[in-house]
Amino acid sequence: MTSTTTPPAHDSRHFRDVLGRFPTGVAVVTALDESGTPVGMAVGSFGSVSLDPPLVEFMPARSSSTYPAIARAGRFCVSILGADQEDVCRTMATKGADKFAEIDWHPAPSGAPIIAGALAWIDCTTVQEHEAGDHLIVIGQVEQLSELRPTTPLVFFRGGYGGFSAPSLVAAPERDLIEPIRLAGLARHAMEQLAQEVRAEVIAVGDVAGHTVSLAVADSPGGDYVPTVVGYRTPFVFPVGSVFIAWDEAATDAWLPAAEPARGQGIAALDRVRRRGWAIAIGDVHYDQLERSVSRLFAHDEQASIATAMQRLDGGLFDLELERGATYDVRMLMAPVFGADGGVALGLMLRGFTQHLDSTEILAIADTLTATADEVSRAIGGGAHVPPPSRGGVEEVGRG
Ligand SMILES: Cc1cc2nc3c(=O)[nH]c(=O)nc-3n(C[C@H](O)[C@H](O)[C@H](O)COP(=O)(O)O)c2cc1C
Known part of the structure; x- marks a missing residue:
């Protein structure tokens, strides 16, 4: 005593x-x-x-x-x-x-x-x-x-x-998660501002051992969506995860589908992501199926149905060419955050849009998103996104 x-x-x-x-x-x-x-x-x-x-x-x-x-x-x-x-x-x-x-x-x-x-x-x-x-x-x-x-x-x-975070919403501090979580912590403030500004959920996504992992989430005020569960992982399978693959040559081949025409579609998608500085996914029934499987993941073991839903995703609805004036059911936009080594350290993802968006609105939101991603890149010692030099020819609706 x-x-x-x-x-x-x-x-x-x-x-x-x-x-x-x-x-x-x-x-x-x-x-x-x-x-x-x-x-x-x-x-x-x-x-x-x-x-x-x-x-x-x-x-x-x-x-x-x-x-x-x-x-x-x-x-x-x-x-x-x-x-x-x-x-x-x-x-x-x-x-x-x-x-x-x-x-x-x-x-x-x-x-x-x-x-x-x-x-x-x-x-x-x-x-x-x-x-x-x-x-x-x-x-x-x-x-x-x-x-x-x-x-x-x-x-x-x-x-x-x-604030408060439920234990079930905190990713387990496994060794390979410690650094990505630290980086996501540095992005926190910028994420919260972005969520307010674009009125969508903002998620810091990490690349951990071949999986995308949601590391931190900022809520949209008045958002009407099932919130993302922190710690949730999906494997990098085409067409998901293009932001991480676009700047990682070594991983590209394994990610691209082996067969044409999907392979060509994948190469074009990565090109667009590098040029624009952001990735996009449009919704369809298979995307809905994936989201349903993901939201049930913690209630039952839904890994198998997630894998099936991912295989059914339509590559044509990811990182597609946007047509001026057309309207899209945008499910996610993601921009890369670059680390000190020049590689993609995190993805900043937006989801939970409450209405369909036209191409002008998408570009405005993508600009705000990439500006925030660049700000976080600089905060963690990396550089902003630099579009690759234009090879001339096609000009499309987009950044860069
Ligand atoms: C986080 C927080 C908790 C508070 N809890 C109490 C409380 O339990 N009881 C109380 O009398 N005042 C509490 N206060 C202080 C009152 O809100 C405040 O002094 C008071 O309402 C203002 O004066 P008034 O009652 O004369 O208008 C709290 C203040 C804060 C910021």
Whole structure:
């Protein structure tokens, strides 16, 4: 046994430091005051208390100037904040601010505001209030509740804001994954900005032992797609993975189909990827089948059906020539991130587009994507994409 001297429990700095080691989610408790004006406060002390009857609690400070109005209303609504709502939290934690001036909301059944963009809401009637030191413990009976957005929560930890990743969404740190994961970590910030800008899911894809592996994912705000599972691998099989093959001569032969005309199609596809600086895939029934198999992978062992679906993919729908003015069901765009050795270190992939895109829109998105990929290349010590010198002749819709 070691005996150490610790500051006393009533040392408030020490109390906050130690208790700050316990992470909390962040919620906003709202109500309408007597004049029908919305009031609200950010709380980390929200929690569930009882299932039968359904009770929840939160703990307002006695010094709160907002809580008395919530108490008088006798009803309140709790909105659970998402990882992208730090600004909402800051506003709702500012004493004296006009908290609802810039916040969208709609009424819960009780009339209390549900904060737009929240992950879920819980509408309650106040049933108990207990005194507890300089705080109160308020118990609410849950009247109605609902989930709103399938995204990750805002987390408060040691005085700072952060996010959450489920263990099942973190790739296993196998030796061959450590460096690609480190690089994907460096791309994180740029990926999040890109997801906001183009409103699609952004995935950092690595080349690990002959497989493409999703290493990190940035969510699109309001995206309507099944999220990519981090750690998921697919083998490099034509026509998938052209971004990695296009700059890797040694791997090209094994990737290209042996038989014509698929072989010629593959060579032309790689040429286009090198010239444009990005890859593209258009959807069809076989692509749908592949996506379904992939999304079921973690429920059942779907490796076999993934292999079958990949074999059925139509090479003609990957890295194809785009026709000016034509509209496409784009399923993925990917640009290379170059490492210090000049090889492709990562692919930055976009997916989850909510509508069909015409060739002009595709080129604009591809430009934003390649600009981000170039920025990440420079950040990890590599160079930007340089299109190979033109061999004259055909000019197509595209970069370079
Ligand atoms: C992450 C976070 C968690 C908070 N949790 C609580 C809480 O549980 N109880 C509380 O009284 N205040 C909490 N606050 C502070 C209040 O949001 C804030 O002081 C208060 O609402 C603003 O003053 P007002 O109530 O006088 O308007 C928290 C603030 C933040 C940023």
